[in-house]
Amino acid sequence: MKHHTERLIFVRQDGSFQAAVGIVRGTLAELSPHLEKLHPNEKARFRELKHDRRKKSYLLGRLAAKAALTSLTGITDVASICIDPGVFSFPVVKCDRIKNTQISISHSRNVGVCIAFEETHPMGIDLEKTDKKHRHVLEKQLTNNEKKWLQEGDYSKIPIYTILWCVKESLSKAIKTGMTIGFSLLEVKSMAMEDQA
Numbered sequence: 001m002k003h004h005t006e007r008l009i010f011v012r013q014d015g016s017f018q019a020a021v022g023i024v025r026g027t028l029a030e031l032s033p034h035l036e037k038l039h040p041n042e043k044a045r046f047r048e049l050k051h052d053r054r055k056k057s058y059l060l061g062r063l064a065a066k067a068a069l070t071s072l073t074g075i076t077d078v079a080s081i082c083i084d085p086g087v088f089s090f091p092v093v094k095c096d097r098i099k100n101t102q103i104s105i106s107h108s109r110n111v112g113v114c115i116a117f118e119e120t121h122p123m124g125i126d127l128e129k130t131d132k133k134h135r136h137v138l139e140k141q142l143t144n145n146e147k148k149w150l151q152e153g154d155y156s157k158i159p160i161y162t163i164l165w166c167v168k169e170s171l172s173k174a175i176k177t178g179m180t181i182g183f184s185l186l187e188v189k190s191m192a193m194e195d196q197a
Contacts, residue, residue, distance in 0.1 A: 001026035001034060003063070005071035010121055017121035022067030024060055024112045028052050031059040037066050039082035060112025061105040065091065068116035073098055088178045104173045124173030126166040130159050138165050141183045149190060164188055 001024060008019040024031075035043060042062055049055045066078035075081065075097055082094040083103070091103050093116075105114045106127040115125045138161035142150070150160065168186040172178050 001030045001063070003067050005067050007071055012121070017118050018072060019115055019117040019121070019123065020068045020071035021125075022064040022069075022071060022114045022116070024064040024067060025110055026060070027110055028056040028059070031056065031063065034059070034063055037078045038062060039079055041082050041084065056110070057107045057112070060107040060110070061091075061114065064107070064112035064114035065093075065103050065105055065116070068103065068114040069093065069098065069101070072101065072116040086176065088176060088180055090173060090176050090178060104170070106169075122174045124170035124175075126169040126173065128162050128166055128169075130162045132158055134158075135161065138162060141165060141168070143184050143187045146188055153191075160191075163191075 003022065003024045005023070006021045008021065010017045010019065035046070038046060046055065046058055049058060062083055065083050066081060069081055070076055070078060075095070080095055081098065083105075084092045084094055086092045091105050093101055093103055100119045101116060102119045102122070103114050103116045104123055104125045105112070106125050107113070108127045108129050111127060113125055113127050115123050117123045135158055138158075142161070142164065146164065150157075167188055168183045169179075171186050172181050172183075175181075
């Protein structure tokens with residue numbers, strides 16, 4: 001298993017807010033030796049999972065979350081942190097030593113990512129692999145206005161469709177509704193490409 005963390009500071013007019021990102025990469029075989037990092041409740045849920053794909057995504061998310069939370073809070077006893085599902089399946093951090101901290105988790109293939117943040121600055125994160133096979137599913141989620149400005153711009157369809165999906169899913173996670181909200185309510189009005197070189 002490989003992992004990386006990064007601390008972030010967001011500055012607004014009313015103050016600065018801290019966050020941390022945890023990224024984990026690995027196969028189920030590479031992740032399984034790290035089960036000791038799970039809280040007993042998380043281990044019990046893991047053991048109930050039947051399929052290897054679901055087991056891998058569960059471990060990717062939980063281990064990325066533990067890495068992000070350690071980076072943000074300094075707590076190294078990650079097995080004391082329990083991440084339970086909320087009413088719409090969003091992750092809820094439960095630990096006596098962690099207050100006013102939330103997380104957003106995503107995973108795709110062999111990569112899991114989590115952002116841990118102060119609840120005063122809500123965030124969401126999403127990770128998707130660009131795949132031509134998903135074009136029609138992604139295209140169905142576009143509003144008429146999004147289709148119009150996409151046609152006017154010079155965009156490669158599959159990558160931009162995937163980016164729009166990620167933007168909407170991240171926002172739905174930040175407002176804690178997840179996929180229960182229609183993506184048309186999360187319409188993107190415009191997008192600008194910037195060269196960061």
